[in-house]
Amino acid sequence: MDGDEFLADAFEQHRPHLRSVAYRMLGSSGEADDALQEAWLRASRAGVGEVENIGGWLTTIVGRVSLNMLRSRSTRREDPLDDHVPSASMNTADAAGNGRATPEDEAVLADSVGHAMLVVLDTLAPAERLAFVLHDMFAMSFDEIAPIVERTPAATRQLASRARRRVQDAPAATGHDLPRLRQVVDAFLAASRAGEFEELLALLDPEVLLRADAAGVATGAPALVRGASAVAETFSGRARATRPALIDGAAGLVWSVGGRPRVVFDFTIVDGRIVAIDLLADPDTLAQLDLEIPTS
Secondary structure (H helix, E strand, C coil), X not given: CCHHHHHHHHHHHHHHHHHXXXXXXXXXXXXXXXXXXXXXXXXXXXXXXXXCCHHHHHHXXXXXXXXHHHHHHHHHCCCCCCCCCCCCCCCCCCCCCCCCCCHHHHHHHHHHHCHHHHHHHCCCCHHHXXXXXXXXXXCCCHHHHHHHHCCCHHHHHHHHHHHXXXXXXXXXXXXXXXXXXXXXXHHHHHHHHHCCXXXXXXXEEEEEEEEECHHHHHCCCCCEEECXXXXXXXXXXXXXXXXXXXXXXXXXXXXXXXXXXXXXXXXXXXXCEEEEEEEECCHHHHHHCXXXXXXX
C-alpha cells in the first residue's frame, strides 16, 4: 500500500470523529462536510510522511480549517446554524471518495450536541470555541491545541476556561443557574464522600471525562479517565478533605493544605449532568484562578 492509499484509508477510518469535531466547531452539517473536504486536500498535499499519530494529525488539520472558517464567517456575519441552505458542494462526492452524510448521520450529530448547545457555542469567539470543543469534548491536551490557536498552553487553557464559564452560565445550554450548578457539585461531593456509587452515576454524563494536568498526575492522579462508571469508581469513597469553592465564578471543589489550595476540581455541567472534571494542581495555573472558598 502506497502513501496515498494509506492516507485515504486512515482518513476514512477517522472520518466519523473528524466530522464530529467539525460539526461541533461549525454547527452546520454542510460546513462540516466542506471542512472535511478542505482538510482532505491539505492532508493529501502534505503527505503523511513521518506522522506517528495520524488521528491527532488529522484532527489538528480539521481544527485549523474549522477555525479559519469560523473567522471567515465572523467577517461575513453569516448565520452559523443555517443548515437549510445547501452547501455549494453538497451534491458532490468528497475528495476521499465517499458521498455526503445521510439523514441518519445528521440525526446522530444533532443528538450528540443539541441545538441549545450549538446556539451557546456560537456566542464564543472562534479561538475560545476551538479550545473548548477540542479540550472539553474531545480530550485534546492544551499542548496539542495551543499551536492551532497560536497561543501558549497556559493562554489556551484560559480560552477554554472562559468558554466553559459562558457555556455553564447560559440557560439555553445548561437549563440552570449558579445555585443549581452548585447543587450538582455539592451532590457529587456528598456521594463521593459516602461512597454512593449509583448516586455518582446519576450525576455523571455517560461520556464524562476526568482529566488531570501534569502536576496532578505527579501526585498520583490518572491523566485521563473516560466514562461514568470509571469516573464514579475513581471518586467513590474519596474527596473527604475536599471543599466546595467558586472557581472563576463557577461551581467547583478545592483541596487545601494549611489554607493553601493544592488541587482544584473544575467542573463542566450541561443539562444538569457533569460532562467533564479537570483536576488542576499546577501552581502557576492555580495562581491565575479566581478562587472563592466559603469559610464555613
